[in-house]
Amino acid sequence: MRALTEEEMSTVLKKLANYTGDSLKELIAPLDDSENADRYVFRVVKDRVYYVLLSIANLATSVARDNLASLGVCLGKLTKTGKFRLHITSLPILAAHARYKIWIKPNGEMSFLFGGNVLKAHVGRQTEDCPEHVGVVVYNMADCPLGFGVTARSTAEARRLDPTGIVCFRQADCGEYLRDEDTLFAG
Amino acid sequence: MPPSRTKTIKNKHAANKSGIKSSKQSKSGPPDGVAKTKRKGPAPPSKEVKGKSAADLLKKKKKKVYTEKELGIPQLNMVTPIGVTKPKGKKKGKVFVDDKESMSTMLALVQADKKGEIESKMIKARQMEEIREARKLEAEKKGEERKAKLDETKESLRKKRKRTHVSEGESEEKGLIKDASTTGTKAARPKKRVAFA
Incomplete structure (x- = not known):
């Protein structure tokens, strides 16, 4: 150490x-x-x-x-x-000090927790004035942090996006606690 | 082959001057093809060495005592590449950051950097948005203009038609035409119908 x-x-x-x-x-x-x-x-x-x-x-x-x-x-x-x-x-x-946030609807929670990116259709709310390619913390609608990622589009652009368009690229999600159980803490 | 000939002549002179009997040049008398090739390879360095006296040779040896480090020549074919070698005066090992002050200064620097980056990104995004809006407005305007022009031409065409009808004159005829057209359309309608069994 x-x-x-x-x-x-x-x-x-x-x-x-x-x-x-x-x-x-x-x-x-x-x-x-x-x-x-x-x-x-x-x-x-x-x-x-x-x-x-x-x-x-x-x-x-x-x-x-x-x-x-x-x-x-x-x-x-x-x-x-x-x-x-x-x-x-x-x-x-990260969640305690997050600058930009995305809240996802219940229908998108599972797809995010299984390792998917955040789609426009799943976004419930998003921080205003969020530029593209910056880190965001992903919450569910009950304000519970689920993971974090990088924005694919700015907020203004994301508004015009079609429902299947990617808003945020996933970097990590809580599902990793199960998926990467073996390698998360050692190895 | 004139240059090679001149070379051989020069070498011969040099050998004579130096007076070294055992030298290859003095020995190499016969115009053998094999011997010539031997002479060509190591000729230039031996030329210089044998052209000077023994004292000069000694001096040269002294000069060669310089090590590569003293000469400051970039070293080639080393195990570690040239760029990787660490500067001499620096302390060995890692420099750790653990005290509060250095950490906070580092943090402030990083934050200022990121802030600037994000702000520039946002400014850029806003500018792009403005440009997009302006383009959109322009496109809308152009579309409207086009539509207006089309309507105008349509109107003008309609008016022209009406005028031609008016110039032909007779209202009865008009009525007749109208009737014919209506009857025509009426007559045409049943033709278009298709009955399925």
Whole structure:
């Protein structure tokens, strides 16, 4: 387990900034105003990036590398080409700070959770002024986050789209907890 | 083959001057085809070396003592490519980012970058939208104009027809034509009917 290097940190933050707005700085803000306040940090174990409280990360140093399965929230993994890939496990953090959102109707929920893209016919609501090719968090109509993706069209263009047109390309969905059960946390 | 001949002559002179008996050039007297080919290959470097005295040779050897690093020649055929080699003065290992300040500055930089990117995207999208709207309006306008023109021509054609009928004059005839046309159409209608069994 180690802290991120400068390059790694910038790639991770860039990826996160795709989905979040200005509130991203709240991610690493100290929990209170005291001098030695606890704060969240990023840690790398093998190639996985974890978002974890500093106090817990310090405690985890006493666990042998082989025995340490996971700590904090797994945000994603660093690929061998130096890019960062967000996992579905990062959804709670992204949903809390999301900038652009799409709400899908009940008829589109299952198709999204089975790995499909979001179609125009399934969109219940969408954030206004959303440009194309930016990260969005996908919710159901009850405001429960289901996954995240990248917009295929801007909001204005999506309005004119036919019902079978793709509005959002899926990046991760909650169905991955079942589909990728074996590889999500290790391997 | 005049150039090769001149070369051989020069070499001969050089060999004589140097006075080295054991040199290949001094030995190579017979005009053998094989011997000539041997001479052609290693001739240029040996020419230079044997053209100077022993002292010069010593000096040259001293010059060759320079290592490749000192000369600063780009190194070829290395295991690691040239671009990958790390600069000398830098510290070995990774530079970690863990303190609050550096993290927040990095975050601010990244956010500013993303913000600019998204804003530019939005501005671009808005501009494109405006252009699209303008084009749409223009197309609508053109369509309306076309329609108006078509209507006009239609009207003019109708008027022309009426005028021609009027110029022909007689209302009775007109009535007759009308009757004929109506009867004609009436007569035509039953023809078009098709009865299925």
